[in-house]
Amino acid sequence: MTDFKALLDLFVSSGIEFIVVGGAAATAHGSSRLTRDLDVVYRRTPENIQRLAEAVGRHQPYLRGAPPGLPFHWDTDTIRRGLNFTLETALGNLDLLGEVTGGGNYENLLPHTELKLIFGVKCRCLNLKRLIEVKRAAGRPKDLEAIAELEVLLEERGPGPSG
Amino acid sequence: MDLQNVNAPPAFVAGDPDLPVDPVIEAYKKDIDRSLVRQSLRLSVTERFEELMELERFAEALRDAPTVLE
Numbered sequence: 001m002t003d004f005k006a007l008l009d010l011f012v013s014s015g016i017e018f019i020v021v022g023g024a025a026a027t028a029h030g031s032s033r034l035t036r037d038l039d040v041v042y043r044r045t046p047e048n049i050q051r052l053a054e055a056v057g058r059h060q061p062y063l064r065g066a067p068p069g070l071p072f073h074w075d076t077d078t079i080r081r082g083l084n085f086t087l088e089t090a091l092g093n094l095d096l097l098g099e100v101t102g103g104g105n106y107e108n109l110l111p112h113t114e115l116k117l118i119f120g121v122k123c124r125c126l127n128l129k130r131l132i133e134v135k136r137a138a139g140r141p142k143d144l145e146a147i148a149e150l151e152v153l154l155e156e157r158g159p160g161p162s163g
Numbered sequence: 164m165d166l167q168n169v170n171a172p173p174a175f176v177a178g179d180p181d182l183p184v185d186p187v188i189e190a191y192k193k194d195i196d197r198s199l200v201r202q203s204l205r206l207s208v209t210e211r212f213e214e215l216m217e218l219e220r221f222a223e224a225l226r227d228a229p230t231v232l233e
Contacts (some may be wrong), residue, residue: 001219004212028210034218116208132182132210148191149200154177156200 002092005119007038010091014055017043019109020116020125021100021134026146028116029128029155033146037086041126041129043106044098049079052096059090102137103130104122128154 004024011018020028023035042052053076061074064086071077078084083098099105103112103126112130115122127135132150135143176182203211 001216001223004216024212027215028208030206030211031199032199032203032220034215038217118208119211120210129179129182132176136185136188144188145191145194148183148188149195151176151182151188152192152195152197152200153204154179154182156197157204158177 002037002094004038004092005090007089008121008123010055010059011040012123014051016051016055017045017106018124019047019106019113020123021097021103021109021131023146025125025131026150028118028123028125029131029150030157031146031149033149037095039097041094041097041100041103041106041109047074049076053079056087056089056094056096061085061087061089061094062090064093100134100138103134106122128157134142137161 001021008020017080018040020038021036021041022039023031023033024038026033027035038094042048053074057074062068063070063072066072079096085096087096100109103109109130110124112127113124114127116125119155128150132147132154135147135150176184176185206214
């Protein structure tokens with residue numbers, strides 16, 4: 001099971017610059033759909049990559065779905081050479097994204113975020129409107145139902161930041 | 164062709180001019196239970212995550228549940 005509290009605590013206490021996106025952001029906005037991983041867009045500065053390497057490295061990260069025994073080393077070089085990582089960790093499934101389709105990177109998304117208090121820590125989440133736009137841009141058939149729910153949330157909630 | 168529809172202004176989601184209505188998504192919206200949505204909106208963000216984790220725990224328990232002989 002993904003321990004969202006532990007993962008968010010880890011990110012915030014480590015000073016990692018990140019934005020919660022995907023299903024977890026949808027949950028933050030009120031979605032009732034089950035999501036089994038934490039998707040975050042991380043800032044690709046050398047300092048943030050260093051923090052990410054150290055913090056996540058303490059929790060046995062490995063490529064999710066890959067056969068065991070691959071020579072995978074979670075360090076700053078790996079993060080710099082790659083962009084998006086789908087990981088399993090001792091704290092649960094974690095998707096670390098350098099950028100997302102239709103949304104871009106951390107800097108592009110930052111103006112479209114809002115702070116949410118989750119388990120007592122302030123986390124930056126993609127706002128509902130941008131989340132819908134990003135999911136629309138991804139164009140995945142499996143997202144259609146999720147987008148419909150997000151738009152209903154927007155309609156029910158009305159304009160302005162959500163609770 | 165329905166000329167009334169051609170001349171109608173484009174429709175937008177929740178009155179937001181950046182989010183034009185997508186008829187495919189509109190079709191999916193008919194099946195969304197708005198009472199559940201309103202219930203979720205009454206929860207705090209943390210409560211929503213606690214509910215999500217509880218749901219995942221329940222799903223795991225169901226998956227691991229052994230079949231017992233009657």
